[in-house]
Amino acid sequence: MTQARAYAAHSATTPLVPFTFERRAPLARDVAIDILHCGVCHSDLHTARGEWGHTVFPCVPGHEIVGRVTAIGDGVSKFKVGDFVGVGCMVDSCQHCQPCADGLEQYCDNGMTDTYNGREQQGKANTLGGYSDHIVVHEKFVLRVSHAEADLAAVAPLLCAGITTYSPFRQWDVGPGQKVGVVGLGGLGHMGVKIAAAMGAHVVLFTTSPGKRDDALKLGAKEVVVSKNPDEMKAHRNSFDFILNTVAAPHNLDPFLQLLKLDGTMTLVGAPASPHPSPTVFGLIMKRRRLAGSLIGGIAETQEMLDFCAEHQILADIETIAIDQIETAYERMLKSDVKYRFVIDMGTLKAAHSA
Incomplete structure (x- = not known):
């Protein structure tokens, strides 16, 4: 001892x-x-x-x-x-x-x-x-x-933060040719932007803070959407292959689900202390959209993530x-x-x- x-x-x-x-x-x-x-x-x-x-x-x-x-x-x-x-x-x-x-x-x-x-x-x-x-x-x-x-x-x-974002990207085959959203630019979100960009995806950052636009672009996002702006959100409807939602506070999921294309998936990795409002069923069934969750990663995948980040100089x-x-x-x-x-x-x- x-x-x-x-x-x-x-x-x-x-x-x-x-x-x-x-x-x-x-x-x-x-x-x-x-x-x-x-x-x-x-x-x-x-x-x-x-x-x-x-x-x-x-x-x-x-x-x-x-x-x-x-x-x-x-x-x-x-x-x-x-x-x-x-x-x-x-x-x-x-x-x-x-x-x-x-x-x-x-x-x-x-x-x-x-x-x-x-x-x-x-x-x-x-x-x-x-x-x-x-x-x-x-x-x-x-x-x-x-x-x-x-x-x-x-x-x-x-x-x-690294493996929590890396694992769902690997599970849902994020890569070149995909349009990928990251909701929130905090500890998880900033890693999500970096890793998805390194995987070759077109990354769009969603934030409630317009002041985070420059940071998101420097981290690897190609576009930034202020999620409180209905016009900016509407312009992206039915266009995303995958959205990673990193926000750890309860919020309405429906506006983000509407951005997914047919068979698109939004995966939750933020863990709020109280539940999100329940999403409407029609937002899911009309485009066969999926709402999923993901928890960190296994040991082999975590090692893979560390090696990937070392190779791509991600910190x-x-x-x-x-x-x-x-x-x-x-x-x-x-x-x-x-x-x-x-x-x-x-x-x-x-x-x-x-x-």
Whole structure:
């Protein structure tokens, strides 16, 4: 066992504060990782503040983890000490159901083990995440990072925001010749624009903020539509092959469904704390449109995404913060006051514990 320094929420109504706990020593197939950077996901806020209703406290959030391997178990073959690696949204699954056999561990029939606030498969303890100085993970759920060392902070959000957008693009065969919409230009949306553009699609960004037009074009969008403008929306009716909806707040889905062509699909990846209004049935059946959802990606696909992003020099646009700024970051995130993802410099954790 090793003592870990961390930041934790002890209730839904109190701020995150310094916290210590015990990590297990590496078992035969385990990898011990010093955490260098951890991205801040909207899911962290939802969970820390109990908005999804199943938080186990104390809660140490964080599932966009990049670090350096410090120790390996005797049975580890994929990694060595000193490697730069990542850990995403899950650290285990049952590994014997059909989804797990198919490399879709995120859809494990028996429930994947979330990197934080998850139930361990064997010990049944609650998992504690990446707002900590180190973590121990089975090698199957550790990812190789081939980006340059100088870019590691901006790699961290790829472990959630990157794979959350990459996976549905792969599932629905996004590529050259397709017209693809991305709804929302936040942590997820900005990655969606970058990745879809790198896949060769004609990308259209939908936003309620006209001021985001220039940013969207720089990120790779070919067009920007202000979704509050009925004329701009009407001009795109029945024209999209695929729309990725990244917005994590309840909103009317019908205006976007009307933009899909015959057999077009809109996939939801944003997870609001309360439901969207139900879409009208006729908007779906008149053009055989599909409304779908997608959850992160399996381990093999996550590795594929990291390699794709390294090849295409794709990184998240980030603002680095110290760990003791996390509550301020949460409040700014609620106001969309970040371009476009906060990442914690975990080197600040030791000083925060000493303060």
